[in-house]
Amino acid sequence: MSTTTNDHGHGHDPNRPKHLAHHFESLGQQFDSGKLGIWVFLLTEVLFFSALFVAYTMYRSNYPEVFQYASQFLDTKMGAINTVVLLLSSFTFAWAVRNAMLGEKSKLMLNLLITLVCAGGFMGIKYVEYSHKFHEGTLWGGNESTIFKADPADVPAEMKEHSSAWNNTDGKYSVAVKDLDPAFRQKVGVFFGVYFCLTGLHGIHVMIGMILIVWLLLRTRRGDFGPTNFNAIDFGALYWHLVDLIWIFLFPLLYLIT
Template identity: 65%
Template sequence: MSSDHHDSKLAHHFDDLEQQFDANKFGMWVFLLTEILFFSGLFVAYATYRSNHPDVFQYASQFLDTNLGAVNTAVLLLSSFTAAWAVRAVQLGQKNLVTTLLGITVLCACGFMAIKYMEYSHKYHEGLLWGNAEHSIFKENTADVASSVREHGHHWGDVKDLDPEFRRQTGIFFGIYFCLTGLHGIHVLLGIILMLWLMRRNMRGDFSPEKYDAVDCGALYWHLVDLIWIFLFPLLYLIS
């Protein structure tokens, strides 16, 4: 291909758009693999502690709000659908629809973070923080926590008499909870920035049925974010 006819959307070191698309997508898959390896280490830590202390994890998970977790799961599944639809829309040259679908994806992501903020705020007011949960859960005069325990069928007298080692291991559960969900939340925030960037580029006319690799790679990243949460929800919220 001569330089006079070289596509303006084609980088100089590629022969054609198809080769460029394949290279970009391969690079994205490699990046996603590193993300999977990153979270795998945390999942191994989770599996190790849970296998050694199954009763602790089952008890501590009852302080998580399953309903909010389920809503967040539904929200992310919807956002994954709109992200995939956006890829199809750009393939069909439907520019306005692409912008709309990416916008819905951003709104879903913001909704997810809002719900997660509600959960974190609740944990903060109960004192269920990293390194502090074992004291707050078992503090006899903490009315909110006592109420939460009673709602799940436990007697407060049984809780306060638990041995110190059980209390310490319960704190480890919340440490893992905040580590996993916090890092996932950071990835959601990065996904919001990515989708807004794609929206801006789409409105500028950077994408076409022949050149849409950025949208495709962005959707792949978002699918990984959704997939990680699909694992986190049952592992953290549905233990009991």
């Protein structure tokens, strides 16, 4: 019976571009689909972060003075440097998209590499910030070595000894944590809960972005991208811009409360 059952539209057209998937009619359709797909995905990402932004808004509007107080334990200088680093990385990634469109392979490699280095730098600075907080005990309320316990007796002795936040050793802070009202001190712990969740989730997204960039670098080296095929670079850049954008919101919301 029929021999045409199973062989249509599949590998018989010599003019069909190699990177056009079997189920699309044209490169245009493939690109448009990918573009819509990545935008919808970014929408889900925004919503994924939304609950934490709502948590932030709710606790901040309920306890504005807590947030104002707690914010001074964050290192504004580090945060600012990280903002610049991420903005730079977004710029180089956007440039990389242009490189891909023009088929400039070596520039594409270079720009992706700079983006990757910036991302690594961001995580490095984040690591320094985090370890400082673990050292100081400026952690969320349920952590064993946090100094934000309602009852001072629950705060570990070693923290009481060396934490400059607890004692306000350098006089850097408006009030020493040990002198706070117990309920107030507990709410500072909630601030740090929100802080670690927001920046932690953002950090995970940066790391996923780094994996993505490495993958794009390998594909670039293989010569995958060119004027008719730059979808992956374009969509990766969109993801990276969103990760950058989220940080643009996080930095003032967390670090710059006055």
